[in-house]
Amino acid sequence: xxxxxxxxxxxxxxxxxxxxxxxxxxxxxxxxxxxxxxxxxxxxxxxxxxxxxxxxxxxxxxxxxxxxxxxxxxxxxxxxxxxxxxxxxxxxxxxxxxxxxxxxxxxxxxxxxxxxxxxxxxxxxxxxxxxxxxxxxxxxxxxxxxxxxxxxxxxxxxxxxxxxxxxxxxxxxxxxxxxxxxxxxxxxxxxxxxxxxxxxxxxxxxxxxxxxxxxxxxxxxxxxxxxxxxxxxxxxxxxxxxxxxxxxxxxxxxxxxxxxxxxxxxxxxxxxxxxxxxxxxxxxxxxxxxxxxxxxxxxxxxxxxxxxxxxxxxxxxxxxxxxxxxxxxxxxxxxxxxxxxxxxxxxxxxxxxxxxxxxxxxxxxxxxxxxxxxxxxxxxxxxxxxxxxxxxxxxx
Numbered sequence: 001x002x003x004x005x006x007x008x009x010x011x012x013x014x015x016x017x018x019x020x021x022x023x024x025x026x027x028x029x030x031x032x033x034x035x036x037x038x039x040x041x042x043x044x045x046x047x048x049x050x051x052x053x054x055x056x057x058x059x060x061x062x063x064x065x066x067x068x069x070x071x072x073x074x075x076x077x078x079x080x081x082x083x084x085x086x087x088x089x090x091x092x093x094x095x096x097x098x099x100x101x102x103x104x105x106x107x108x109x110x111x112x113x114x115x116x117x118x119x120x121x122x123x124x125x126x127x128x129x130x131x132x133x134x135x136x137x138x139x140x141x142x143x144x145x146x147x148x149x150x151x152x153x154x155x156x157x158x159x160x161x162x163x164x165x166x167x168x169x170x171x172x173x174x175x176x177x178x179x180x181x182x183x184x185x186x187x188x189x190x191x192x193x194x195x196x197x198x199x200x201x202x203x204x205x206x207x208x209x210x211x212x213x214x215x216x217x218x219x220x221x222x223x224x225x226x227x228x229x230x231x232x233x234x235x236x237x238x239x240x241x242x243x244x245x246x247x248x249x250x251x252x253x254x255x256x257x258x259x260x261x262x263x264x265x266x267x268x269x270x271x272x273x274x275x276x277x278x279x280x281x282x283x284x285x286x287x288x289x290x291x292x293x294x295x296x297x298x299x300x301x302x303x304x305x306x307x308x309x310x311x312x313x314x315x316x317x318x319x320x321x322x323x324x325x326x327x328x329x330x331x332x333x334x335x336x337x338x339x340x341x342x343x344x345x346x347x348x349x350x351x352x353x354x355x356x357x358x359x360x361x362x363x364x365x366x367x368x369x370x371x372x373x374x375x376x377x378x379x380x381x382x383x384x385x386x387x388x389x390x391x392x393x394x395x396x
Contacts, residue, residue, distance in 0.1 A: 052083050052321075052323060053081070053083070053320065053321055053322060053323050054081060054082050054083065054121070054123050054320065054321045055079075055080075055081045055318065055319070055320040055321070056078075056079075056080055056081075056092075056117065056119075056318070056319045056320070057078060057079045057080075057132065057316050057317075057318050058073065058077070058078045058092055058094075058115055058117070058300075058316055058317050058318075059073075059077040059078060059314050059315070059316040060077075060094060060113050060115060060302060060304075060315065060316065060317060061077075061308060061309070061313075061314040061315055061316075062077075063094045063095075063096050063111075063113035063115070063302070063304065064096045064111045064113065064304060065096070066094050066095050066096050066113075067095060067096060068095055068096065068097060069095055070093040070094065070095045070114075070116060071093060071094065071095065072091050072092075072093050073091065073092045073093060073094055073115075075091075078091075078092055082119075082120060082121050088120065089117070089118035089119060089120040090118040092115060092116060092117045092118070093115070093116045094113055094114060094115045094116065095113070095114050096111055096112070096113055096114075096304075097111070097112045097114065098110070098111055098112075099111075099112065106251040106252065108248065108251075110303065110304075110305075111303075111304040112301060112302065112303055112304065113301075113302040113304050114299055114300070114301055114302070115299065115300040115302065115317070116297065116298070116299050116300075117297070117298050117299075117300065118296075118297050118298075119293065119294075119295050119296060119297075119298065120295060121295055122292050122293065122294050122295050123292060123293035123319070123321050124292055124321060125288060125289055125290065125291060125292050125293075126287055126288065126289040126321070126322065127287065127288045127291075127292075127293045127319065127320075127321060128284060128286075128287045128318075128319075128320050128321070128322065129197060129199070129216055129284075129285045129286045129287065129317065129318065129319055130282040130283060130284055130285055130317070130318040130320065131193055131195065131197075131282065131283060131285050131315060131316070131317060131318070132280075132281070132282040132315065132316040132317075132318050133193070133280070133281060133282075133308065133313055133314070133315055133316075134279065134280045134313050134314045134315075135279055135280070135308075135311060135312050135313035135314070136276075136279055136280075136281070136308075136311070136313050137279050138188075138275040138276045138277075138279075138281070139275060139276065139277050139278070139279075142187070143187050143188065143275070144188075144275050145166050146166060146167055146170070146186035146187035146188055147166065147167065147184070147185070147186040147188055147189065147273070148162060148165060148166060148167050148171075148184075148185055148186065149229070151181075151183065151184060151185060151234075152184060152229060152230050152231070152263060152273075153229060153230065153231045154230075154231025154232055154233065154234045154263075154264070155231075155234050156233075156234035156235045156236075157181060157185075158181055159171075159172045159179040159180060159181045160179075161181075162181050162182070162185055163179070166186070167182070167185035167186040170182055170185055170186055170187055170189075170190050170244060170245070171185045171186070172185075173242050173245075175242075180240065180241060180242045181240075181241055181242070182241070182242050182243070182244055183233065183235060183241040183242070183243070183254075183260055184244070184263065185244075188272070188273055188275065189244055189269075189273070190244035190245060190246045190247075191246065192246075192247075192268075192269060192272045193268075193272055193283070193306050194247075194248075194249075194305045194306055195302055195303060195304060195305055195306045195315065196302065196303045196305075197216070197285060197286070197300060197301070197302055197317060198213070198300065198301040198302075199213070199214040199216060199298060199299075199300050200212065200213055200214065200298060200299045200300075200301070201213075201214050201294065201296055201297075201298055214288065214291070214293065214298070215288060215290075215291070216285075216286035216287065216288055217286060217287065217288065218267050218268055218285070218286050219267065220267075220287070221267050221268075221271055221284045221285070221286065221287060222267040222270040222271050223270075223274070226270045226271075226273070226274055227264070227267075227270060229270075230263040230264045230266075230269075230270060231263065231264050232262050232263070232264050233259075233260050233262065233263070235260075238253075238254040238255055238256065238259060238260070239253070239254070239255070241254060241260070242254075243260065248305065268285070271283050271284055282318055293319070300317065302317065
């Protein structure tokens with residue numbers, strides 16, 4: 001039996017017998033307890049670090065139904081968190097103004113939403129503005145794959161190269177029997193968020209700076225790793241390409257007077273193309289890292305171009321400061337606290353177990369084969385006792 005078992009061993013060569021390189025943690029009860037305690041302190045610190053983050057979230061989905069005069073926004077459509085103030089200020093209001101947009105002799109109806117907010121405290125720079133969408137499944141497999149990486153990088157892909165590829169059904173368009181490539185192609189580019197925000201200040205302490213614009217920039221809102229994925233348009237003949245069907249700012253297509261955007265510099269586009277993993281998400285729209293957002297009354301002008309009611313979603317504007325771990329995220333903090341509490345409980349249980357019945361680390365006597373060997377040795381040393389225990393008679 002033993003020879004058969006040994007014959008199955010691999011050849012004793014360096015490649016088969018050499019143990020893999022590994023880092024073994026010499027863990028004992030004390031180290032485990034210390035690790036749990038440090039985890040509690042770290043996770044609790046992460047949770048409490050989000051408390052100073054100021055945040056204002058306003059859902060303006062139904063602003064177009066408000067009318068031309070300011071009305072109070074429903075309580076379930078906004079949330080306010082100003083940790084350094086005893087008051088959250090006056091409830092926000094909004095109104096809608098309807099107009100007509102035009103470009104290249106083409107007109108269409110427009111809606112501008114004006115939101116009025118009150119900040120009781122100064123928001124310390126940097127200040128970030130996000131847009132938030134709900135019920136939008138950017139993580140759908142067909143949606144995530146709906147792009148052409150070569151085209152986005154600046155390669156001029158013709159209709160024959162795009163047709164039947166990952167961009168379908170928004171890869172090409174047929175006009176008068178001619179097949180034109182769409183630039184940029186795909187579902188992601190076609191559904192880009194196109195509402196715009198402008199922020200104006202009416203300071204509480206001043207009467208001379210009404211409608212002073214708070215400068216927001218979109219420079220630096222995209223990841224540097226994302227910027228490297230995009231290049232300038234590779235098409236020289238602009239009449240040979242077509243914009244995505246949802247891009248209303250190009251009603252007559254591309255031309256020398258209305259060229260396609262440079263994707264290598266359009267950071268709004270780059271941010272949108274990084275798809276979200278959950279149906280409710282926010283994306284960075286702009287920021288101000290130079291000036292604090294002073295206390296006062298503000299108006300936010302929003303050009304409402306993006307349709308969310310067609311798929312049962314909502315859209316919101318978010319104004320927020322940040323902590324050393326980012327913006328306000330209660331779910332993340334609560335999850336950390338839960339893990340921290342679990343570490344406390346486990347630490348107490350391990351400590352009590354160690355105090356009640358300590359055990360030397362790496363005690364080989366507890367291994368099953370060592371216990372069997374010890375039992376065999378005991379039986380050999382005391383045969384009479386062993387035989388009596390098994391019911392056998394012993395003769396002398």
